[in-house]
Amino acid sequence: MNFIPPVAFRRLLGFAFVFVSASATAVPTYTVRPVGLGGSYGNTSAINDAGAVVGFSWTAGDLERHAFVHAGGNTTDLGTLGGNFSRARGINNLGQVVGSSRTSQGSELRGFLVDGASMAALPTPGVGSTASGINDSGAIVGSFWTEVQWQSLAYVYQAGTVQSLGTLGGSGSGASAINNVGDVVGSSSLAGDQEVHAFLYRNGLMQDLGTLGGNGSWASDLNEAGQVVGSSLLSDGATLRAFLYSDGVMTDLGSMFGGDSTASGINNRGQIVGYSGRPDFRTGGGFLHENGITYDLNTLLDSEGWYIDSANAINDRGDIAGSGCYRDYCGGVLLVANHPVSEPGGTLLLGLGVVAFLGRRRSRA
Known part of the structure; x- marks a missing residue:
């Protein structure tokens, strides 16, 4: 029979309620649902707070690759x-x-907006464009190309006007995401075009976020608090690492x-998702980073047989x-996400249950 020493028993009694309360905020498990258009491959790019997901997928028969939106259990070809x-x-x-789409001209790429049922090309001051993000005010960010050496420049489009965000001194830039405050993140070349750095554009100024020691960094997403995530080269010039930029x-x-x-991706709770690989470059998996801890998403699934190779948003x-x-x-x-649920008063009752269980264990020893 198992025996719990008196000192350990008292400590367990003292911490029973703390332990149970903490478990109510444990990392959730996840149920996996496939999204796509019936082709052999596809990927996702973004998700909103209602759980609607967008990305691209091969169509049935693998004839073309189309943008899609998955909402309410249904996937729509855009x-x-x-x-x-x-x-x-x-x-x-x-x-x-x-997003972006090729036009009937074949090689031409244009940013688009779908607002309702139809896909409309966004105006561009250059010869081509992409659209990467949109906030709840309808402000859109992305990149457009000029005819000057196919220079790429980050932009914000709102109310019929395209505003170039400039660069960090180099010849090119691109925007990845915009929050509801109007902050924009992306990457830009520096003077001389020998390095590319992540930037945060705020109040009309483009701020260089630096790197983790290497000569390149790229910002992917940000939240309403202005926390930025992306990837950066380390000082060895070869290793790429996920980063969080917060408070400078x-x-x-x-x-x-x-x-x-x-x-x-990062949400307003500070949860971060992404991809982590192995040194052999052959395999990797999606991760969730929360409260300073990184979790392998494949250990959090309640759906058997799945392997999550990347987490994008x-x-x-x-x-x-x-x-x-x-x-x-x-x-x-x-x-x-399947979050732990506690009924009103459930934490207290469960805590008392832990105490009773430990008491029974002790009395039977």
């Missing part, structure tokens, strides 16, 4: 601007979707498996858009 390719990159809480400091988030890692509820494989399927997935 079509193209006349070409054979489109990809959705962002969605806001109003359900407006942005860029922090290396490490790697689950010892290889490269990238951070793709996370909403404020904790639902995740990513990609994964199950048997013959490899493509976009929605990971629905």
